[in-house]
Amino acid sequence: MDDAQLEKYRSRGYSDDLLPKTEEKRTWGTFNYFTLWMGSVHNVPNYVAVGGFLILGLSTVSIMAAIVVSAFIIAAVMVLNGAAGSKYGVPFAMILRASYGVRGALFPGILRGCVAAIMWFGLQCYAGSLAFLILIGKIWPGFLEIGGGVSILGITIPGLIAFLIFWAVNVAIGFGGGGVLNKFTAILNPCIYIVFGGMAIWAIYLAGFGNIVHYVPANVQTGGNSLFLFLVVINAVVAVWAAPAVSASDFTQNAKSFKAQATGQTFGLAVAYVLFAVASVCILAGASIHYGTETWNVLDIVQKWDSLFASIFAVLVILMTTISTNATGNIIPAGYQIAAIFPKKLTYKHGVMIASIISVLICPWKLMENQASIYLFLDIIGGILGPVIGVMLAHYFIIMKRNINLDSLYTEPGQFSYYKNGFNSLAFVVTIVAVIVSLSGKFIPVLEPVSRLSWFVGVIVAFGAYAFFASLHRKKNPSFYEDTTEKLETEVNI
Structure with a gap:
């Protein structure tokens, strides 16, 4: 890609954010992609999903195996659908034009980059703010009493403050784009191993690995073909990545080479999901055995710990994984897509700001009052x-x-x-x-x-x-x- 060609595209009204990345700007190597998706694997909704898998009737070992198989399918789709991005240095919003046309790309692009991404960005910010509220409450209990229970648009004043603070952090990461995100994940990933690896060891120590392997929930479903249920688990895990996989080029456009993104994403997702497969099943089953009640939310487990330091550190890491997930899956794709709708007038940062403001205006805490409609959507x-x-x-x-x-x-x-x-x-x-x-x-x-x-x-x-x-x-x-x-x-x- 030479300067003359870039100037030609600029003269047509395209901002630099949408232009093909030049060689000097394509700096992401294998390690960058190895660390990219770790936070998107280890987050609260994914752990809750594993709780749903446990009641299907499959053994804990089968669930672990299904999750690991899912990792390689996800990696294959991410690598292949990101191939054009790594070859040409072009973001998803522009790559989509190749298959759907300049006008035709607007509908699937808006659906993925605007509707789904903005809605899910708001929901993730609100879900993360609930964990943030727990953290503040442990450090400053009086904060929870601010406003005396008065609600604004259906949310308490402490809840709104926690939401806006957490939202602002997510927006800041979004403004920084892939470069800031990579630095953020480099700090996050060692913490993920410490927290979730430590929680798995804790659960195995308290419940016993043999008991976890043979654990059967009280409300487990009976019947059903085991192979079909195995595929259902794989489909559920892979489907979570439907949106990030579509817009994989938003990240692979920064790759030094196809090999760099292919190797990094494959090994990164494989390692992340092997840890997740073992940790999620051991943590949820082990905690359920230890506490004598079925527990599918890691936040509920963390709240029961006696150690204040351990609880605070774990919640902080969970908050960081939510931010990482929100950046990679929602706000960065939304920023590029909104910029692509009006390439002459908007830049990537304009797109991030517009998406972020809309995510507040839709009042995500109200949307979460009816979870059935959310999941249907x-x-x-x-x-x-x-x-x-x-x-x-x-x-x-x-x-x-x-x-x-x-x-x-x-x-x-x-x-x-x-x-x-x-x-x-x-x-x-x-x-x-x-x-x-x-x-x-x-x-x-x-x-x-x-x-x-x-x-x-x-x-x-x-x-x-x-x-x-x-x-x-x-x-x-x-x-x-x-x-x-x-x-x-x-x-x-x-």
Whole structure:
């Protein structure tokens, strides 16, 4: 990427945040990617999810194995969908244009980078603020009495103060982007090993490893095919990564090479999930055995500890993992996507600020009053984003043969390269069909097993269908694909 080409894209109205990264700016090596996702693995919602796995009827060893297998599937998707980013140094918001078109990319991009990311950013900030409130209460009990129980928009004054402080820290990390996030995770990761590794050792010591291995919850479900339930656990773990996997290029655009991001992400996720698999099951099962009551929330466990120092340190690390998750999965993708909607007027930092303000205005504490509607919304978002991943992978690897013409992404204002009117109708038809198939079980009871594997079904159906039909188009229009660096300027309607 030379300066002349960058200047050409700037002249078309694109801010530097959206431009391809030059070699000197692509500084992330293997270790940066090794540490990137650790906090996103070890967070409160993931531990609560493992509590749900324990009541499915699978053995604790099977659950650990399913989680480890999930790690390699997640790594494969993150590496492959981030391949274009590491090759061209381009963020997700622009890469998405290759498969959906300049106009067509707006809908899945807004859905992932704005709607899902902003809503989940607010919810994560509020969930983290509850832990922060616990921490403040242990140090300064009188803080919890401020305002005498008066509520503002459904939240107490201490709760609002804790939320705004924690929100501000998350926003600050978001403003710093990937560079600040990497420094943050370098500090966080050793603490994760200390806290969650220590909690696992504590649980094994109190409950006994043999008892943990043979632990069966009181309300465990009976019946069901063990292999199918094993796949259900894998689907649940992988589906959490539907949004980060779609926007993997937001981070791989900084990679020194494909090998650096591939090696770093694979080993980082593998190590993180092996620790998580052992620690989560041992902590939850061991604490349940020790306290004589089923406990699925690590915050509940930490609150019961006698040591004030240990409790405070553990809550601090849990807060840091929430911040890391929020940055990688929500605020950074939202910042890039909002900037891409109005590339002439907005920068990445503008996007972060807009997303952050909206996340407060939606009053996330009110949204959490009805968890059923939240999870339905997130299920639908995940069911849509799985097929988007399938289309993106098929387009880049099967149809484009890993060759993207950047001029077709950074178009002149009002011009649309190689998809008629900037809209790839085939990508949308395939996405819609795959979404319907993957979520069909929510509306047709007999297809309920399909929805329990919704992420896999969505990705596979979308990948297969798009690769097949786009390949047919390629056979009918071979000249269009002969030289992607020159022919893609032609308008076509696939």
